[in-house]
Amino acid sequence: MSSFSKPRLADAPCPDPCPDAVEALERRLAEYLPIDQVRQVRRAYEVGARAHEGQLRKSGEAYITHPVAVASLLAELRLDAETLCAAILHDALEDTPLPRSEIEREFSPTVAELVDGVTKLDKLQFQDRQEAAAESFRKMMLAMARDLRVILIKLADRLHNMRTLDAMAAESRRRIARETLEIYAPIAQRLGMNKFKAELQDLGFRALYPKRHAVISRRVASQPVMRREALATVEAQLAQRLAQEQLPHSLVSRIKSPWSIYTKMKQEHKSLDQVLDVFGFRIVVPEVMQCYHALGAVHSVYKPLEGRFRDFIAIPKANGYQSLHTVLFGPYGAPVEVQIRTEEMDQVAERGVAAHWLYKNAGSGSSAAQTRAQDWIRDLMDTQQTAGSSLEFLDNVKVDLFPDEVYLFTPQGDIMALPRNATALDFAYAVHTDVGNHAVAARVDRKLVPLRTKLASGQSVEIITAPSASPGPQWLEYVVSSKARTAIRHFLKRLEHEDAVDLGHRMLDRALEAMESSLDRVPPDRIEQLLADLRYRRLEELLADIALGNRMPAQVARMMVNGQDDLPLTDAELPVAPTERIMITGNERGVLSFAACCHPIPGDEIMGYLSAGKGVVVHRMDCPNVVEYRKFPERCVPMAWDRSVVGDFRVILRIDVENKPGVLAQVAAAVAESNSNIDAVEYRERDLTVSVMEFSIEVRHRKHLADVIRRIRRLGVVHAVQRL
Incomplete structure (x- = not known):
């Protein structure tokens, strides 16, 4: 270990176990990196080769061939020199005596941080993982990734390991393959790295289910449209039509992967013959409008299959993927899928978030998908810098891995996990109950939207509040989370009680006024005795019961004034119609309801009718049912609209x-x-x-x-x- 901490490290002789691979890497790097950065990557190779000297892989090769291969995969994505140095050294901290301080001194703290991040990920091992354990693995892995490039290194590391998996024992192959299919391929998909995802899935499928992979591969290869002349015919006809339209383009054939076919068959319970879009072509054109031009051209050659057209240019996928998808009736009996996209869309589709480094110095004119992917990365990095934690990064990456949840950014960069179909109102209550109770609107990605707006993963949400705002019963229709539903119901119950107490107070005052008395004139001891007799702990409970129709205000007034038992009123004791009516604003929630038989509105002459358990039901005076209600005068409540009525x-x-x-x-x-x-x-x-x-x-x-x-x-x- 001491030999790696000496300051004259650069003077030490360097073994060169894989000169050809290193030279190929340097040639590729020279295409897009300055010469001094290419030398820095070469220096990382020299340090790594000496650190891993004497170590061999299961295949018998020198161990350093693996880190160099990982760096070569990242070089294909044109990643920066720091990432490539960290890729070459990614196993050094764990498997060699090379200290982190030496990497910091020789390269930079950033390179050391990247290497350390990948090292921590490698130390997480799970045996016989269940679904929850896989989720936990993802959380731990990504929580420690303080830099997005850590994940890119790890994906390249896993891809090369999968390419050389045959050297492992059978049990290890199955474990690693399952881990790849459950974790790394979905992460690559969420990051938009379709090229990595497809190869990880294919290699994982072949290692985990070799017989199924072989059967599907043979069946695909034996399909009529797979004959070279058949493919050539379709390609020639499409190319001819595109040329006639004077569309500059590149046209390549593609075959759906065995893993995609297998999962589609399994999920949709279909046979291989029923899986339609097995074969297809990709058309790449320079401009967005030419995509739609090309779509019309291919539809003029072969008829499209109804219901199979998707426009991911107008509505990109969550990972920024953009393309037009259509399925055509092919000439040989097998439907053919065609994808149409621009050159930049194609780069983003293949490289995903890694296209950020490829295009980071590009000028204006970038595609919407590229901008969306870069914005997503920038938001992640800002989140990690402000929060000091990378746990948020995991929560966002989990979006596609766990489709039953959506993951959203707060204005401060924190991540909120909410159930699928959650609305802005759910988000408000997830932030804090008080925020939810006073919410009036939301800004989603800086655009003002109503609280009932459904949210999509990756969006940034800001809640707008007002002190006067409060929940209404209709809010229960806008939420799906248990926290929001519970909070709204609790508020409405409390509000209902407050409104019921207020309305009950007014109703009792009116009844006492008819008896030439008032609540203030009733002796306190008589009120206490009445509450004890009726088994109420507080006067508010009695007043609420009056408003809810469980106690008649005239009877309670009689008991307060005369001290009589709670007996039915005689004809002589029925209340006389008072001159004062109870004024309502329509906002007495939970206590007042408006009759469906006559639908009263402000300006109508109205009256209330006490219904046990329902409170006061407001009717128009000309409602046909009022005649019947007047037979029970003790339940009739004179009412009128207040001047300050608001609402619909x-x-x-x-x-x-x-x-x-x-x-x-x-x-x-x-x-x-x-x-x-x-x-x-x-x-x-x-x-x-x-x-x-x-x-x-x-x-x-x-x-x-x-x-x-x-x-x-x-x-x-x-x-x-x-x-x-």
Whole structure:
């Protein structure tokens, strides 16, 4: 170990066990790196070769051939010199006496950090991992990756190990192959590194299920369209059409991998013959608009298969992948998939996040996929720098590995994990219950959106709050997380109690006023005795029960004034109609409800009816049911609208219209022009000339309703409008 800490390390002789591989690496690096950086990578090889001197792989080769091969894989992605140095030295800290301080001194702290990160990952070993253990492995692995390049080194390391897996024992091959399919291939997919992903999957499948791999490979090779002349014919016809359209392009054939075929057969319970897009072509063009031009060209050669077109250019995948996908009816009985993309989209699709280094010095004009991938990396790096932890990186990478969850960024760069289909409101409650209770809107990727907006993984979410905001019952329809649902229900229950206490207080005051008394004039000891007799701990509980219809206010008033037992009222004791009515704003949640039989709105003459357990149900005075309710005067509550009523109230309109196309759209437009929302539309009657529609709409008050009706009546296709 001391020999590696001497300052004259550069003067030490260096073994050269793989000169050809190193020279090939240097030639590749010289294509895109300055000469001084190429020398730095060469220096890393010299240090690594001496550190691993005498060590052999299972295959019998010098151990240093593996780190050089890993660096060569990363050089194909055109990664920076620091990454390549760390790749060559990635096993040195664990398997040799080379200290970290020597790497820092000889290269840089960043290179030492990268090597140390990969070393820590290598020390994590799991035997017989279950799904939870695999998730735990991913968390630990990526939590320690303070630099994105650590993962790239690890993926290249795993890919070369898979290429040389035959030298391992059978049990080790199966363990490593399973780990590759469960962990490393999905990580490569999430990072958009499709070339790495495809090879990792194929090698893992072949090692884990050699017979299944062989059977599928033989079946694919024996398909008619696989004959060279058949492929050549399809390719020639497509190329000819593209040339006629004067489209500059490159056209290459591609075959779906055995692993992709196997997983599709397994997941969709299909036979190999039913797996459609086995064979295909990739068309690469310079510009985005030429992608759609090329799409029209290939559809003119072969008819497209219905329902199999996907536009990932307009709507990229989460990892930034962009391309047009279409499946054609091929000339030999086998459908052919065609992918169409630009050159930059193709680079990002193959290299994924590694394209960040390839394009980091590029000017304007980068593709949307490239920009999206770079923004994602930048957000990750900012997160790690501000939080001082890489656990967030894992949570984001888990996106595609665990599709039942979405992972989102807070404005501070933290990661929130939420259930699938979570909304901005779920996110607000995940941040803090108080944030959720006072949320009014959200900014998702800096765009203002409603709280009910569903979130997608990788988005940045900021919640906008207001002190006056509070949950409503409809919020329960917007959330999927248990935390949000529980918090909203708790708030509504507490709010319901507060509103019930307030309304019960007003109802009891009105009943006491009818008896020429008031709550202040009732002796406190009598109130205490009454609460004890009725088994209430506090007066608030009694008042809430009054509002909820479980206690009649007139009876409670009689007991308070006269001290009588809780007996039914006699005719002589029934309350007289007081002059003061209870004023409502419509916001008395959980206590007041508005009758579905008459749909009262502000401006209507109203009354309340106490219904046990439901509280006060508000009716219009001209509601047909009021006649029956008046037979129970002790349950009737005189009410009126307060001046400060806000909110929307439901109304049902019956509209007779001409029975012809486009009428519904005209009526809906008239409603929308009146700033009213449509909840539902139903056809009640219909004949050859006249249709009857019922619109459920929301209005603020009677004047608003009148404006809506006027606009509808102006339509020439409308015969009559009536409020139900």
